[in-house]
Amino acid sequence: MSRPRIAVAGAGSIGCFVGGLLHAGGHDVRLLARARLCEALARHALRVTDYGAVDITQRDVAATDDPATALEGADVVLVCVKSGDTQTMAQLIRDHAPQAQVISLQNGVGNADILRRALPSADVRAAMVPFNVVSRGRGHFHRGTSGDIMVEAGPLPDLDCQGLRWVQTDRIEAVQWGKLVLNLGNAVNALSDLPLLTQLQDRRWRRVMAAQMAEALRILRVAGITPAKSAAAPPWLIPHILRLPTPLFRRIAAQMLTIDATARSSMWEDLTHRRPTEIDALQGVILDLAQRHGRQAPLTARMRGLIKDAEAAGAGPPGLDPSDIDARF
Template sequence: MNIVILGPGAIGSLWAYSLRQQGHNVSLWSHHTTPTLSIQLDNHCQLDFNNRDNSALECADLLLVTLKAPNVEAALMPLRSFVHSDCIITLMHNGMGTAELVERCFPHNPLLLATTTHGAYRPEKNKVLHTGFGTTQIGGYNLSGQRCSFVKDVLDNALSDVFWNDEIETALWNKLAINCAINPVTALYNVNNGALVEEQYQRTLNGISSEVCKVMNAEGIDIQTAQLDQTINQVIRATAANYSSMQQDIAHRRLSEIDFITGYLLNRAAHHGIATPCNQELYQAIKHIEQSWN
């Protein structure tokens, strides 16, 4: 397939390299303007990729978007005239809410949503480390996207295990729920994930999960607070040494994904008339930090 990776950060570079190794014609679209970018995965040989090639974009069968959620719309909008209506657009990032924006900009394209638990880290500009093996779920957001289940096999052959999920939005909601708990709290208090087992954070975490469950139930997802509490605690303990992406963003004064994590939850809560004071307080705290930089 002709594949373009939009946003070749750590995860995007991991997929680019893995897909190239399977014989696909892979190009990158980065904010860097150089015509060629190199990627070395772990200790494997370095591979060169075309970058910002309009002809590659025009011929793309698959556009894999691995940007952070806040950057998706601004990066995709200038590309509309180059992306063919048959090109499959796949969004792979934390948070929710970008699919609605992309569908409005690309109403005729098949649109897929994906979530992955693979870990990747980029210690240098041209090097990426595969730090943790995981799984990827992918599914169709619109009707034409639901007909593109073969993309699962393309991705699975490159970086297993990949599963097609007919209810991908439920999977994304489950991940959003975990992110609502871990990301803003670790960012606000500047701690790693493991610190959240301490007693001082339990009331906040319980308040978050209770509110999230109410919104998920209103969205038609059957989940109980105790079940979500257990899942959140499992993830906290399994990733105890990790720092969340939002903690890293706030620590380095980068725009976080709060609008597409807690912000998305608040929007859906407002739609259903559900009060979410705990999540609202966290959202405002993170936004206050971001706005203070200006």
């Protein structure tokens, strides 16, 4: 059986990294990206690296800002746009690749449903990407943390390749909720303007992360939502691990996650490049649930407000101290 033609719809950091590995693995891959990125890839090639052995440079990856060129003839479309752009991308897929299998590699919990409503005849799958990828410029994308992509169970082409493994699950919604709880830390990292590894060495920052996660888990419990494990530990345990003294935390964390010294959150990258963040698809979802069930989530609201302030200021990550977020820290 021939390999599927793959379109990466909205190729940013995650899309370029995943698309680059798939192309290196022998797949026919087209990247639908902004013109500026297409120009960078044409000038410098696409380079994907990670914390381990992956270091691949490719000069023949097809990248275009024309939806028809990227999408028409695709057997599989990997949707990698920000949550706010899902509806627009769904319309483009409907126009140019209505019969393709569609896999959402997006943050948040509602994007696959948006795609299904717009593409009722398509095989749409939700997925969860556990690792972090940051652009280093000049067509270079670096993965700083470990993990396998989890995808909604069902018929799927063989997409495994060097540096990339796809694991099917019949609990994808619960897994996505688990990832959303972890992704609340994206805002903390963006506000600190620190590498994630440096931030995790500071118990004050870990207490901020733990308090925010614990607050969100309380809201999910009231809403009747049970998040599944999307990392090495179940969601309810992670706040306790984060609060441990640093020497003990380091020993436990080393067994749970591989992370290099350069890893940053996607929200940090968005603020750095003066782009809108996904705060409403993360903290905003928790706040909506809290309001719906008559509960308060003050720390979550504080995080959302600080990110919105940073977006409005347009000056990049603000470099806050934990005490700037809450006097308790």
